[in-house]
Amino acid sequence: MRDSTLETQIRLLTLEVENWKKLHDFITYALDKSKPIISADQERQFTEIRALLLQESEHVFSQVDLVTELSGKTMNVLQRATSIRGVRELSAEETRRLEADWNGVFTRIGVVQGQLKGRRRDLLGRSFLSMSLARLFGRKAA
Amino acid sequence: MAAVVAFFTRENPAGIEARFLLFLSRDVSTVETRLLILNPDPVFEDRALALFDAMPKVETRIVRTLSEAVYILMRENFDLFVVEGESRVAVGQATNIRQHFPSLEVVCLVEQTQDATLREEALQQNIELVATNCSDRQLRSRLRRIVSAFERQSGTPAEGIDPCHSLVGNLNQFSAAEILQMSCMSQRSGRFTFKSSRGNSEIYLHHGMVRHAIYSSLEGEGAVAEIFRWRQGRFYFEEGIISQVQTVNRPWTHLLLDNLQKLDETVQLTSAQGSNER
Numbered sequence: 291m292r293d294s295t296l297e298t299q300i301r302l303l304t305l306e307v308e309n310w311k312k313l314h315d316f317i318t319y320a321l322d323k324s325k326p327i328i329s330a331d332q333e334r335q336f337t338e339i340r341a342l343l344l345q346e347s348e349h350v351f352s353q354v355d356l357v358t359e360l361s362g363k364t365m366n367v368l369q370r371a372t373s374i375r376g377v378r379e380l381s382a383e384e385t386r387r388l389e390a391d392w393n394g395v396f397t398r399i400g401v402v403q404g405q406l407k408g409r410r411r412d413l414l415g416r417s418f419l420s421m422s423l424a425r426l427f428g429r430k431a432a
Numbered sequence: 433m434a435a436v437v438a439f440f441t442r443e444n445p446a447g448i449e450a451r452f453l454l455f456l457s458r459d460v461s462t463v464e465t466r467l468l469i470l471n472p473d474p475v476f477e478d479r480a481l482a483l484f485d486a487m488p489k490v491e492t493r494i495v496r497t498l499s500e501a502v503y504i505l506m507r508e509n510f511d512l513f514v515v516e517g518e519s520r521v522a523v524g525q526a527t528n529i530r531q532h533f534p535s536l537e538v539v540c541l542v543e544q545t546q547d548a549t550l551r552e553e554a555l556q557q558n559i560e561l562v563a564t565n566c567s568d569r570q571l572r573s574r575l576r577r578i579v580s581a582f583e584r585q586s587g588t589p590a591e592g593i594d595p596c597h598s599l600v601g602n603l604n605q606f607s608a609a610e611i612l613q614m615s616c617m618s619q620r621s622g623r624f625t626f627k628s629s630r631g632n633s634e635i636y637l638h639h640g641m642v643r644h645a646i647y648s649s650l651e652g653e654g655a656v657a658e659i660f661r662w663r664q665g666r667f668y669f670e671e672g673i674i675s676q677v678q679t680v681n682r683p684w685t686h687l688l689l690d691n692l693q694k695l696d697e698t699v700q701l702t703s704a705q706g707s708n709e710r
Contacts, residue, residue: 297485298478305474305494342496346475 291416296409302350303403309346310396312339313371317392320377321385328374336374344368354402363391464491465582466509470501470525471516480516480541480564483572490579498525503702505533506661509630511582516541516564523550523559530557532698533661534654535630535647539578599669603628608659609688611667616640616684623673628665635659636675642684644675652679653687660691661698 316336319325347364351357370388371377380388467490474481474494484492493510495501501513513529515522519542526540538559545551545563554561562574601611608626612635615624619640626633633647633655645655680687 292486292488294482294486298482301478301481301485301492301494302475349475 291413293410293413296406296413299354300403300406300410302353303399303406306343306347306350307396307399307403309339309343310392310399313343313367314392314396316374317371317377317388320374323378328378333374340368340371354406356398356402360395360398363394366391367395464489465511465579467492467512467514467579468501468504468508468510469494469514469516470496470498472496477516479568480514480571480575483568483575484514484579486572487576487579489583498528499702501525501529502532502698505529505536506698506702510536512537512539512579514539514541519543519545519547519550523554523561526559527553527557528701530559532694532701533658535650535658537582598622598671599667601667603662603665603667608662608667609692611669612637612642612684613688615669616642620669620671621674622669622671623675624667624669626659626662626665626667628662630662630665633659636673638674640684642680642687644677644679646679653682653690656680656687657691657694660695 313336316332316339319332320328343364347368348357348361351360351364367388370380370384370391377385377388467484469481469484469492471477471481471494474496481492481494484490493504493508495504504510505513513526513533513536515526515529515538517525522540522542526538529536530538538557539562540554540559541562541564542550543563544565545561551561553559560578562571562578564571566574599611599615603626612624615622615637617640621638621640622636624635624637626635631648634645635642635656636644642656645652645659647655647658650658
């Protein structure tokens with residue numbers, strides 16, 4: 291059996307994690323001083339990812355009840371990381387905060403994603419009728 | 433039916449429940465149909481995505497840009513490619529994918545399919561157009577019909593390699609282009625069979641010329657182009673098997689140059705994605 295709400299939550303979180311990882315790739319690039327000069331195309335891609343995260347994060351977190359927990363940290367990351375060049379020019383303390391906030395959000399999303407996938411696996415082994423019967427008999431379905 | 437009878441005749445209700453539930457439980461280990469979905473706004477425009485999510489034995493992968501889609505299609509195998517979005521843009525993207533992946537089944541989910549030029553274009557490129565301006569129920573049944581067509585096709589083909597074949601190998605060591613080049617240079621006649629998770633395909637040579645190629649519903653140069661992209665799988669050559677059918681009329685060198693150029697163009701499409709990962 292598939293639960294449509296659960297599937298939607300997993301899909302949204304997967305998309306959020308993807309964007310969050312892409313943002314990290316850019317931050318890592320920016321912080322690596324040995325990398326060559328940042329191109330306009332890279333800046334455009336970075337802004338694209340940032341725009342997606344800005345418009346989608348709140349909605350995604352509200353679907354999985356994580357708004358209060360993660361909204362602040364997410365905004366901190368997105369406001370600090372204004373551009374790749376901007377990240378390269380951050381002070382050591384600001385960089386540390388940026389990475390800590392990014393990691394806080396990433397870890398929490400990853401944990402919730404795992405929990406939801408576990409619930410999906412449990413549900414897949416059951417049919418709709420078996421779930422209904424289990425509810426009727428007041429016991430967990432096999 | 434047998435389980436329902438047991439339900440009424442057994443005395444122990446707990447045992448009955450367990451047996452009945454066992455009867456109802458489904459095997460979830462069967463092969464899934466893999467869909468790659470190109471949707472520029474999968475978070476807010478997710479009507480079709482929600483319908484795909486609810487389908488059993490369907491695995492979906494969502495991408496937002498064409499370059500991401502090409503990047504993934506070069507590395508993984510999918511049963512179906514679905515493009516969602518504004519009609520003109522979606523058909524344009526689907527056409528682009530069709531040019532680079534001729535054997536891939538492509539479906540376009542668009543708001544309306546009334547535009548005759550759009551329909552014509554889709555027909556020419558063998559792209560299925562599905563209108564989304566209908567009820568959820570109608571859309572669900574249309575999508576289910578499309579996806580169910582692939583359920584029976586999934587599965588890994590049998591190896592079936594005979595030790596007496598004159599040339600046997602792995603595509604991750606030698607590409608199809610390399611082994612065909614070698615065979616054509618030495619004026620061979622026979623049949624090459626390629627086996628991978630994408631299916632089986634055959635290329636027939638006659639005195640060092642490609643005479644016939646077949647892969648799934650594709651024949652001729654389209655099938656050769658498809659095999660050029662394979663990086664996984666096995667191949668073997670059987671000397672002396674000649675095809676009566678001739679679907680390829682151009683010399684091998686022309687095919688080789690054209691297909692290598694096409695492959696370069698496909699790789700270029702993914703360059704934006706690649707620079708993202710660097």
